[in-house]
Amino acid sequence: MDNRNDSLDPRQDGNPYDATDATERRGVSSSTSQDQAAANAVGAGSTEDLPDDTFASRGAVKQTVGIGRKTESGSVIFPAFDDHHPPEKDLIDDCVHCGFCLPTCPTYVLFGEEMDSPRGRIYLMNKGLNEEPLNDQMVRHFDLCLGCMACVTACPSGVQYDKLIEATRGQVERRYERTAQDKAFREMIFQLFPYPNRLRVAAAPLKLYQRFGVGDKLKKAGLMKVLPKRMRAMEALMPMLTKQQEVPEFSPAVGEKRMTVGFIKGCVQRVFFSEVNAATVRVLNAEGCDVVTPKAQGCCGALSVHAGREEEFQAFARKLIDEFEDSGVDRIIINAAGCGSTLKEYGYLLRDDRAYAEKARNFSAKVRDVSEFLQELGPVAERQPMPVAAAYHDACHLAHSQGIRKQPRQTLKQIPGMEVREIKEAELCCGSAGIYNMVEPEPATELGDRKATNVLNTGARMVVTSNPGCMLQIQASLKRMGTSMPMAHPMEVLDASIRGESVETLLLNR
Amino acid sequence: MGMASSRLVDRMTEILGPEGVISEREQLRAYECDGLMNYRVIPEIVVLPETAEHVQRIVRYCHDEGIPFVARGSGTGLSGGALPVESGVLIVLSRMRRILEVDIPNQRVVVEPGVINIWVSQAVADEGYYYAPDPASQIVSSIGGNLAENSGGVHCLKYGFTTNHVMGAEVVLPDGTMVNIGGGKAPDAPGYELLGAFVGSEGTLGIATKITLRVVRKPASVKTLLAAFKDTEEAGDAVSGIIGSGIVPAAIEMMDSLCIEAVETAVHPGFPQAGAVLIVELDGPEAEVSSQFDQTIEICEKANASEIRIAQDDEERALFWKGRKAAFAAMGRIANDYYVQDAVVPRTELGATLKRISELGSEYGMRVANVFHAGDGNLHPLVLYDNDVPGEAEKAEDLAGEIVMTCLEHGGSLTGEHGIGRDKMKYMPKMFTTEDMDTMQLLRCAFDPHHICNPGKVFPTPRLCGEKPGPFHMHPVQKAGLAENF
Incomplete structure (x- = not known):
């Protein structure tokens, strides 16, 4: 018999589903220092303080065969x-x-x-x-x-x-027992991204960092090169921060009311792309929807479930279900593809939970991606012309997970003058994939550059996509290639059209 | 199952670097079978060359050390042709996927073996050309694999098999010599037609590292219809009628009711519920296609078609074909496992053969779905079974065997396009005499005297050069000095 089979996992003996794992996971840093640790990590302005190997990448190479051995x-x-x-x-x-x-x-x-x-x-x-x-x-x-x-x-x-x-x-x-560094890095991500408040704290030094061009200076000094690969990947992904736009708890329909909908703000979305949320709510209002946005809402757990962190996910999911419990909404709207696919799976993912299984099924039944919802509802607000060619990028969690391809394109095509261009290799992921571009930076970078090249080849003036992760990823790749392209969520384009903004205004600062 | 000897790993790592060598047991297991899961062998080592020179060095080493090797492309073959050899090297060509040259004036495209079939058409689509052989697996199967199996496809009735579209190949022979066979830009080359022997040799004569393909102009006009019939017999009548009238359709495909059910569940092509459907495609000059299409409709009506649907645009045509091409894979919707055969019968024997297949299915109490290239009588009966039910796999194999025998009795052949591989070699003596097979073996031995190149495939019994799987051992007859290697 293969002797490798003999060394059983020690945890095997007890209940394999006991709490030790979760305890270990949560024990990495105390809650008071979490925010700062996270800030350090994302701020990247302070990462030079970290020892070189703290979050050492596991040496992702071009091919996987060698990796297994190294790690x-x-x-x-x-x-x-x-x-x-x-x-x-x-x-x-x-x-x-x-x-x-x-x-x-x-x-x-x-x-x-x-x-x-x-x-x-x-x-x-x-x-x-x-x-x-x-x-x-x-x-x-x-x-x-x-x-x-x-x-x-x-x-x-x-x-x-x-x-x-x-x-x-x-x-x-x-x-499975991960290496200490790998565990720590993953832990840091999960102490940060599902928590908008922490993400915001983390983003504060980032603002200074960006304002003073620290990243560029570090790059010039060659110092970025000595940062571990994963940290560099994270740094490269961070967008320019814009002013936070808050979404009110209740926002009434314009004109005749057609429906009451709940709105989920997302985590990355509300911190880095709060203008997308604001635009989404304005569009929903314009299309005759009262929009209810529970203020206290937390993370939907998508990142956790995609990383196999089941308990953590379940806690997030139950909390979010509770937050919408008495909202009395007809639909629950999400504008981030990654969150949407998970929200629609709540019923399946909480199937074992006696108290929540049914609630979760009901919750999932109400969830719609915003483009999907608008096409179901049918347009009423008048669209002003927006004569611009836009490349539409299919977010995997929208196209593959939810089968939503036509609706966002349709949403864009309903705007007079709008030309929607297809991107070659549209089915291929851009490499963002939740936390993937942070934990596996090298394959992610390769995919990102491939996607960015295909996007540029469309010759369009802007790229439109429905997922914040994809936006960060494509933006980072374009920057690495020494170029840029205005980027927007379909709701921002539609909002601009309904408000009668010019193409130039839409393209500005994106 | 041993781990690869460290010497072999070291040598391969020297040639390819660590990122081109797979030797961990769990990883090797992913390569233990190709598209046919009935046979599984864990290879000693898997190597992933990126250049022709890599392939040559690997093969030369294998030759010098007497280590058997098997080439594999995308691993979608359905006869176990890329089944690894125990203690052997599996040479996976999936990283050799560059299109080296697109030469439209000479209608040539030069590719590496790992290039996927459909990429070739995509590379020349803008110029109005395409690569004609289109096996159902064309979105994934590699040109190297197509070459080895002489793949056909739904359009080979009119346009021929892979062999009709390969102009030349750079090949690493089993002793590591690199040669060019076939022509270059000129349409024909003098001397023996080695290319004809190489194409369809199922990886037993060497490994192609560079392949020159012929691309053809897209037809001016394409018309496609879908006709529904009460049963396969009536549909068969329509096929005979169409071909008998002198029309050469680009494709005629038939699917039976079980098959329709599966693809409807899988890809929703909107096929009518019927005992059988035919997809008929005509292509060529506008006027010719138009008049023959009317004639085809007439013939289908005469054969009692209950419904005839004409593809209104490319999108609808693509949907018809999507339904057809997903047929094998869609079987997963109605059965856990399936066993597919690939026998050919003379077109005139279609009706009788199908009837017998259906009887055999009832006798065995098993479901048999039929999807096939009706124009050239290439059947693909799919025996559905459940591997988790003890004995079912064997029963399915027996039934499939009887189906093949039935086809042979009706004057048919073992395989139309999937190849003999590991799967059908036991039937070879049913189709060929010993002398026939010995003659083929002579050719094989001329290329591969040490029988290290995909051994244990195609021929059932070790003869002549003592071919059998595994490391080379001298045949007793050779030891006794009574015979010698070529």
């Missing part, structure tokens, strides 16, 4: 999965190994390796059910998946890869 944590768990939501055998069996998913998978496109394709990962999951342990190699290939779900679109057999990878990630996070 051994030595954790070997057999069997790979326990009984708490392993990747379901029935879902695995839907895969007939035809390979139609390969060319749409970003990591297969980059690496050309079977293990880094959906078919290969499903094959590994199946082996993990009874034959092979969960070890560094296995985890590496699961980690490298961006979760873009392009394979779900491509699959003729209807394999629900989304459910399979989410289940697998939950198992990995609970059972």
Whole structure:
């Protein structure tokens, strides 16, 4: 017998689903220092204080094969999965190994390796059910998946890869022992991004940092190069901060009221793109909707669930459901693709929770992406001409996860004069993928540059997309390539059109 | 299953760098089968060359050390042609995916073997050209794999198989020699037609590292219809009628009711509920297509078509084909596993063969879905089963075997386009005499005397050069000095 199978995970003996993991996760920093730690990290103006190897990247190289060897944590768990939501055998069996998913998978496109394709990962999951342990190699290939779900679109057999990878990630996070640095870096991300207040604190030094051009100076001095890769990736992603625009708790319909809708602000969206939220609410009002935006709302848990942090996700989800419990809204509107796909899965993700299963199903049934909702509702507000060519970028979590492709394009095309241009390789992820571009910067950068090149090749004057992560990612890639392009959410374009703004105003400062 | 010997790993790492070598057991397992999951072998090592020179150095090393090797492209083959060899090297060409040259005036495109079939058409689409062979897997299968299997596709009735569209190839022979076979820009080359022998040799004669393909102009006009029939027999009558009238359609495809059900669930092409549907496509000059299309409609009506739907635009045509091309993969919607055959029968025997297949299905109590290239009688019966039910896989294989035998009895052939591979080699003696096969083996031995190049495929019994899977051992007859290698 393979001796690697002998070293069982010590946690195996007890209840594999006990609280130790969660405790460990939360024990990284005390709550008082969390905000500052996070600020340090994102501010990047202060990251030079960090020892060089604190968050050392695991040395992502061009191909994955070498990576597995470099990053051994030595954790070997057999069997790979326990009984708490392993990747379901029935879902695995839907895969007939035809390979139609390969060319749409970003990591297969980059690496050309079977293990880094959906078919290969499903094959590994199946082996993990009874034959092979969960070890560094296995985890590496699961980690490298961006979760873009392009394979779900491509699959003729209807394999629900989304459910399979989410289940697998939950198992990995609970059972696999990551290296100390990897754990710390992930922990920092999850102490920061789902918490808008912390993100805002973090963003404050960032403002100074940007104002004084610290990043540029560091770059000139070559100092950026000595920062760990992951930190550099994070620094490169940070956008210029603009003035915060608050969304009121209640915002009435303009003219005849057609519906009452709830609005979810998102986390990254409200901190870095608060103007998108403001525009969304104005559009909804203009289209005859009363908009209710619970002030206290927290994170929807999308980042957590996509990273397999099940308990953390569930806590976020329950809280958000509670916040909308008595709001009496007909629909719940979201303008960020990544949040939207998770909100629509609440019913499935909380299926085991007796107290919340039904509430979650009802909640999910009301959730709509804003473009999807507007097309259901039909336009009433008058659109002023906006004669500009815009490249529309499909966010994976909108196109692949929610199957929403036509609606945002339709929304744009309903604006007189608007020309919507298609981007080559539209199905291919831009590399943002939640926290992916921070934890796996190298493949993400490669994908980002590829996307940015395709965007530029459209010759359009601006790029429009429905996800904040994609915006940050494409912006960062364009900047790296020494260029830029105005960027907007479909709601900003529509808002500008309804308000009769000029093209030049729309393009300004974006 | 041993880990790769450290010497082999070291040598391959020397050639490719660590990022081109896979030797961890869990990773190797992802390569243990190709598109056919019935056979699985964990290779000793997987290597991912990026250049022809890499391939040459790998093969030369294998030759010097007597290590067997297997080439693999996208791993979508359906006959186990890229099934690894135990203790062997699996050479995966998925990183050799550059389009090297697009030469429209000479209608040529030069590609590396890992280039995906449809990329070739995409590369020349703006100039109004395309690459004709279009296997259903064209969005993923590689040109190298197409070459090895001599892939067909729905349009090969009129345009021919891969072999009709390959002009030349740079090949690394099993001893590491690099040669060019076939012509260059000139349409024909003197001497033996080695290209003809190489294309369809299922990876047993060497590894193509550079392939010159012919691209053709897109037809001026394309018309596609979908006709529904009560059963496959009536649809078969329509096929005979169309071909018999002298029309050469670009494609005629048939799907039976089970198949329609599966693709409807999977990709919603909006096919009518019927016992069988035919997709007929005509292409060519406008006037010719137009008059023959009317004739085709007439023939379908005469054969009692219950519904005829004409694709109104490219989008609708694409939807028809999407339904057809997703057929295999869509089986996952109605069954856990399937076993596909690829036999060919003379067109005139279609009706009788299908009837017998349906009887066999009832006898075995198993569902058999049929989707096939009706124009050239290339059947793809899919035996549906559940691998988790003990004995079902074997039963499915038996039934599939009987189906193949039925096809042979009707004057048919074992395979139309998927190849013999590992899967169908046991049936070779049913189709060929010993002398026939020995003659083929002579050719193989001339290229690969040490039988290290994709051994254990195509031919069932080790003969002549003592071919069998695994490291090279001298045949007893050779040891006794009674025979020698070529």
